[in-house]
Amino acid sequence: MSRDTREWAWESSTSRGNARLVLLSIADRVPDEQCVAWASLTSLMRRTNASRNAVRSALAALAESGELEVLDDFDGPQHSTVYRLPRAAAWLAKVAAAREDDPDAYVEPLTGADPVPELDENRLRKHRIWPKTGSESDPPRQNLTGSDPAPPRQNPTPARVRSRPRPGSDSDPQNRSEPKVNRRYSSSGAADLVPAADWEIDDASRSWAQQEGHLARLGEQGLQAADAKWRSHRAAWSPRSTATWGADWRTWIAREHNPAPGRPNLYALPGGTPATKAGMTRAEAHTAALLAALDEPTGTE
Structure with a gap:
């Protein structure tokens, strides 16, 4: 279910910069359609590689926009903050209701009149989220981000022995340990990482290309050529998740130029050699080569 929530964040969220990174980090931890997940401020700092103040500002901006609530x-766990993505929850509920009878039914865009489903506390408990007891021992949360996690609850598990979580589905991201910055998951998450050559264009990406007009702009052959060019440039990249590849692929396609006779794509693939047209002067050949070089991605997009 985190995949559907991440898809909503990618496609429908108005957040930008650090706020978008924080929203995606929380969405990645969502275990079901209630769109509720827990995260400490420290873990969000590690995942986004941002400072404490930057993460706090991002959380405040998301709360002001209505895309996140505490x-x-x-x-x-360990008194970490619990967040919810209310608009994502409302969208998933609307999609489920619309497609109950017809899986291919068109779903109207989300409006302010669409309600946010009520929370099911019993299901939250399964994901290690508990209602507060209301005792004086529970420190009050002073701001949106909350303070650093308080000391953990007393755990009868002996030292150096970690209790194994209950078996869950592959879509339950909170059954795995949190990743370090710029490292792969230390558990089963590594199995979800694939190289660019093995990533396949999914239905969502193809629908996006058609809806955004890129398929009509480039044509089927142009889209295939752009896809081949993307795979060639990403061949040296380390394996990533399918969601990451999909987002990178869509960015590439959106920036791909239309094939034009006056602007030949001389370097369609790395290592390609320019093909000088018959009758071209040396100055015209150099100009064409410079134009083609400007189209080449630098790897920092």
Whole structure:
């Protein structure tokens, strides 16, 4: 279910910069359609590679936009903050209702009149999210981000022995350990990483290309050529998740130029050699080569 929530964040969120990174980091931890997940401020700093103040500002911006809310009546492990993506929850509920009878039914865009489903506390408990007891021992949360996690609850598990989580589905991201910055998951998450050559264009990416007009702009052959060019440039990249490849692929396609006779793509693939047209002067050949070089991605897009 985190995949559907991430897809909503990619396609429908208005957030930008650090706020978008923070929203995607929380969406990646969502276990079901309630769109509720826990995260400490420290873990969000590690995942986004941002400072404490930057993460706090991002959380405040997301709360102001209505795309994120803090569930002050709940606690995650070690008193970590519990968040909810209310608009994502409303969207998933609307899609489920519309496609209950017809899986291919068109779903109207989300409006302010679409309700946010009520929370099911019993399901939250399965994901290690508990209602606060309301005792004086529970420190009050002073701001949106909350303070650093308080000392963990007393755990009867002996030292150096970690209790194994209950078996869950592959879509339950909170059954795995948190990743370090710029490293792969230390557990089963590594199995979800694939090289660019093995990534396949999914239905969502193809629908996006058609809806955004890129398929009509480039044509089927042009889209295939752009896809081959993308795979060639990404061949040296380390394996990534399918969601990451999909987002990178869409960015590439959106920036791909239309084939034009006056602007030949001389370097369609790395290592390609310019093909000088018959009758071209040396100055015209150099100009064409410079134009083609300007189209080449630098790897920092």
